[in-house]
Amino acid sequence: TTTLMHLVNPGERVVLIADVYGGVYRMTSQVYEPKGYLFDYVPAPDFADLAGRLDERTRIVWIESPSNPMLNVVDIRAAADAAHAVGAILVVDNTFATPYLQNPLDLGADVVLHSTTKYLGGHSDVVGGFVATNDHTIAERLYFLQKSLGAVPGPFDSWLVLRGIKTLALRMQRHSENARAIAGWLERQDAVETVLYPGLPGHPGHEIAKRQMRDFGGMISFLAESEEAAVELVARTKLFQLAESLGGVESLIEHPARMTHASTADAPFAAPKNLVRLSVGIESVDDLIADLESALVPAAAHAK
Incomplete structure (x- = not known):
């Protein structure tokens, strides 16, 4: 999440689903908003009119589907279309669904993120996260940011996640x-x-x-x-x-x-x-x- 936020500059907008994970809200409201980043929180029912809430300053549309904790569902393909229409990217937190149940990149999303602490690890013994994208330009930028910011998982944590993915x-x-x-x-x-x-x-x-x-x-x-x-x-x-x-x-x-x-x-x-x-x-x-x-x-x- 921290790495992804560095794709945005102060004065640019990020539109998030309103019932976003509490830790994300704490970071956006208390860390990034004071630095001049702009955040709008859109209730899940209002995503039906998402296009009307976006403008040329919007850089990221950020959703969870299903969301945490209200289990709201967003039409990922429709959200991707609305984001792309203004030049923004769609980020989908797929932690609740996992890649086994839902594949946002196939539905038009640009970036997918997971907390590997949860289902991918699956045994409550690892802390981590990962980002996936099918866009080469975004991938190169994220590789640079990962190296620069230090968000690199340790080898044993990585092994624990790979073990979990087997089941x-x-x-x-x-x-x-x-x-x-x-x-x-x-x-x-x-x-x-x-x-x-x-x-x-x-x-x-x-x-x-x-x-x-x-x-x-x-x-x-x-x-x-x-x-x-x-x-x-x-x-x-x-x-x-x-x-x-x-x-x-x-x-x-x-x-x-x-x-x-x-x-x-x-x-x-x-x-x-x-x-x-x-x-x-x-x-x-x-x-x-x-x-x-x-x-x-x-x-x-x-x-x-």
């Missing part, structure tokens, strides 16, 4: 299978107000996701009845471990407003305080549902 296909199949079952179960629970998962037919981005993804991934977010119920729930699960990361073989649960997205608390697009995010692992789906069931009802009752 990526099998893991993503199981992550997606488990998440589909859990999302359907959550929809039937009285203590859950809304389930955010692109694989559900009622999700506003479901049809787009069907076109550009092979499956819907292992990330689920949902709205509990209140902030108190959400906080109580994440403290009660046993198999779902309370932790911020995601994409490992083990299942994790977190409260974004107080954890991963606390830095967006003062933003208009802050994570809802009653939002719970699940990173669904590869354990027995029956065990995972039983764990949620044992925590969900008592948490809701205690919050009342």
Whole structure:
């Protein structure tokens, strides 16, 4: 992310999806904005009119699809067309989908980035990231910036990621299978107000996701009845471990407003305080549902 931001100069614009990862927002708002960089945060539904929000100063359109933590879906091909019309490039954070489920470069994106800490590593034992592009000019610039800025992974970290990629296909199949079952179960629970998962037919981005993804991934977010119920729930699960990361073989649960997205608390697009995010692992789906069931009802009752 830091390397990519050096493709932009002060006074130029970057347009981002509004519910961007909290760490990215912290960097753009507290590091780059004070230096004169311009950032606009566009809600996912407004990407249907993205062309009307871009101008000749726009250098990058930056999206996550699905997004973190609201699981919004953006039409990548349409976003690429809008960006290219004003001479901008489209950057897609593909961390949630992985290359196994979605290939943004084939849909017109110019740059794809991944946190290798997540699904590509897959075992919660490495910290890293990578950028891919099919544009030679961008690639040469990024190679130079990488060498100049020092964003070079160590050999053992690289080995850990390569090891993880060997099982990526099998893991993503199981992550997606488990998440589909859990999302359907959550929809039937009285203590859950809304389930955010692109694989559900009622999700506003479901049809787009069907076109550009092979499956819907292992990330689920949902709205509990209140902030108190959400906080109580994440403290009660046993198999779902309370932790911020995601994409490992083990299942994790977190409260974004107080954890991963606390830095967006003062933003208009802050994570809802009653939002719970699940990173669904590869354990027995029956065990995972039983764990949620044992925590969900008592948490809701205690919050009342």
